[in-house]
Amino acid sequence: xxxxxLTLLAAALSPLALSSALAQNxxxxxxxxxxxYTGTFAALGNAIENGFRLHVMxxxxxxxxxxxxxxxxxxxxxxxxxxxxxxKLIKRxxxxxxIGTVHSGVAMAMAKVAKDTGTLLIVPNAGADxxxxxxxxxxxxxxxxxxWQPGYASGEVVAKKGHKKVVTITWKxxxxxxxxxxxxxxxxxxxxxxxxxxxxxxxxxxxxALLTDIAATKPDAVYTFFAGGxxxxxxxxxxxxxxxxxxxxxxxxxLTDGTLDAQGADAEGLETVLHYADSLNTKRxxxxxxxxxxxxxxxxxxxxVQGYDAAQMLAVGLKxxxxxxxxxxxxxxxxxxxxxxxxxxxxxxSKAHNPVQDMYLRKVVGKENTLVGIASKGLTxxxxxxxx
Ligand code: BEZ
Numbered sequence: 159x160x161x162x163x164l165t166l167l168a169a170a171l172s173p174l175a176l177s178s179a180l181a182q183n184x185x186x187x188x189x190x191x192x193x194x195y196t197g198t199f200a201a202l203g204n205a206i207e208n209g210f211r212l213h214v215m216x217x218x219x220x221x222x223x224x225x226x227x228x229x230x231x232x233x234x235x236x237x238x239x240x241x242x243x244x245x246k247l248i249k250r251x252x253x254x255x256x257i258g259t260v261h262s263g264v265a266m267a268m269a270k271v272a273k274d275t276g277t278l279l280i281v282p283n284a285g286a287d288x289x290x291x292x293x294x295x296x297x298x299x300x301x302x303x304x305x306w307q308p309g310y311a312s313g314e315v316v317a318k319k320g321h322k323k324v325v326t327i328t329w330k331x332x333x334x335x336x337x338x339x340x341x342x343x344x345x346x347x348x349x350x351x352x353x354x355x356x357x358x359x360x361x362x363x364x365x366x367a368l369l370t371d372i373a374a375t376k377p378d379a380v381y382t383f384f385a386g387g388x389x390x391x392x393x394x395x396x397x398x399x400x401x402x403x404x405x406x407x408x409x410x411x412x413l414t415d416g417t418l419d420a421q422g423a424d425a426e427g428l429e430t431v432l433h434y435a436d437s438l439n440t441k442r443x444x445x446x447x448x449x450x451x452x453x454x455x456x457x458x459x460x461x462x463v464q465g466y467d468a469a470q471m472l473a474v475g476l477k478x479x480x481x482x483x484x485x486x487x488x489x490x491x492x493x494x495x496x497x498x499x500x501x502x503x504x505x506x507x508s509k510a511h512n513p514v515q516d517m518y519l520r521k522v523v524g525k526e527n528t529l530v531g532i533a534s535k536g537l538t539x540x541x542x543x544x545x546x
Contacts, residue, residue: 184481187224189472190247192258192268195232198361198387199260201416202461203232206282208454209465210257213473216449221469222476229253233264235361240267248277254483255280257468260461261360262286262305262332269293278475278483282468283461287336290512292543296490299511301468301498303433304539305333305383308410309340311517311534312381312431316341316408317348321378324352327368327392328383329360337383337410345381353377363391369399380405385412390420397424411435411520411527416459418525425522431533434460434502435518436526446501457525458501467500471507474498510541 191210193203207230214226229251231243244267247253255278259265265284272279273295281289281298285305289298316324324345328334334357342352354375356368372380380401384392389412396402402424411432414425436457446466450458471493478492479485493511497504505515517534520527 184224186227187221187255187476187483188227188229188251188253190251190253190256190258191228191230192233192243192247192256192264193230194235194260195230197235198363199235199385200387202260202283202386205416205456205459205461206257206260206465206468208450208456209458209462209467210282210469211465212450212453212462213466213469215453217473221473222481224476224481233259233261235259235261235264237261237263237267240264241271244268244271248275254278255472257282257465257472259284262336263360265289266293266332269295269298272298276486278486278489280468280471282464284333285336286332287539287542288332290508290510290539290541290544294510294541294544294546296546297486299471299493299507300513301471302464302513303515304512305336306340306343306539307515307537308412308431308433308517309337309383310344311537312408312410313341313344313346313350314348315429315431315519315533316379316381317345317350319379319406321406322350323377324350324379324381325354325356325372325375325377326352326381327356327365327372329362329388330357331360333385334360334383338381341381352381361388363388365392365395366399369395369401372401372405373399377405380407382407382409382413384409385415386417389413390417393417393421393428394424411460411518414520414522414527416461418522418527426524428522429530430520430522430527431517432460432520432527433513433515433517434463434527435520435529437528438501438503438518439529440501440503442499442503443501460502463501467498467502470498470500471496508538508541510539510544510546512539512541514538 411430475489
């Protein structure tokens with residue numbers, strides 16, 4: 159049967175076209191990694207790449223039987239350079255798939271180009287709500303979260319703790335704005351009030367004046383979104399200003415993920431909400447953590463998990479199209495039907511292509527974000543504005 163189909167295919171195609179069609183399905187797959195390798199999010203980009211590579215290594219250097227070739231671009235978390243960077247990967251390097259990125263502003267530029275060109279894109283971190291909202295497309299997927307998800311789940315947690323008056327503080331860009339919006343939606347629905355929204359431009363870390371404002375406002379609690387190098391500095395400055403002892407600090411879990419070595423005692427006891435924790439203690443997560451630690455001599459974090467799962471999603475899609483990435487509808491159908499066996503716990507992909515996943519409440523104990531419990535079970539992003 160297989161020979162018959164191949165004979166028919168051979169009759170229909172010239173020898174050159176036939177060999178290139180076969181090569182498309184069986185040859186190397188070119189993966190374009192567009193991630194930050196410098197700046198405040200550099201460690202996040204490296205962890206995502208490590209996670210992605212780990213999945214490939216665990217499968218003999220292949221994804222669904224195809225060898226993988228990587229092309230890398232440092233996007234510097236700079237939205238102004240994003241369109242040029244992504245066009246280089248697509249037009250100069252001819253990548254088959256784009257994996258990127260960390261920063262929401264850069265990811266929105268990537269999503270626009272991916273949508274316009276039909277290039278397959280898997281976002282392994284950036285939470286920009288628009289990517290799986292108004293910009294959603296059959297060829298765009300996310301292995302991480304929407305900014306709304308940890309924000310909304312945090313709002314429910316902080317309300318349940320009995321806090322009534324909250325000040326928020328974050329970077330003024332899509333991720334910060336959307337995280338705070340999600341928080342506010344849930345917190346105010348439960349009767350709380352966000353009394354002040356403080357922000358500073360990304361990636362500034364001059365927090366002093368804002369911390370003075372928080373001390374003067376005397377809220378019941380503070381909610382924050384910071385990540386990477388900025389999160390390290392914020393947690394240290396919050397403690398140094400004497401606020402940690404008087405005003406409880408909450409955050410989406412990026413505040414303390416991949417940062418605990420640098421934050422030390424200043425992070426101890428902080429409670430945050432995220433789709434991963436260091437002590438899930440499941441067989442799947444323990445195996446992943448051991449494999450990651452052995453390979454990279456580092457402890458994994460949420461970013462490593464998201465990179466690993468981006469590779470898993472690509473493998474699932476490739477399997478569904480038998481290696482032929484031109485079959486976009488079939489690729490999407492395979493990913494939409496899958497249950498991804500993630501170290502964070504199994505998750506599915508929504509119609510808008512965002513993970514439907516549990517949100518965990520975690521507490522910093524020593525060098526770990528230990529699991530306190532499930533803050534929100536199977537939380538689905540509302541995908542506002544997605545028409546697909
Ligand atoms: C973002 O820009 O979407 C983002 C950056 C770092 C951590 C989480 C989200």
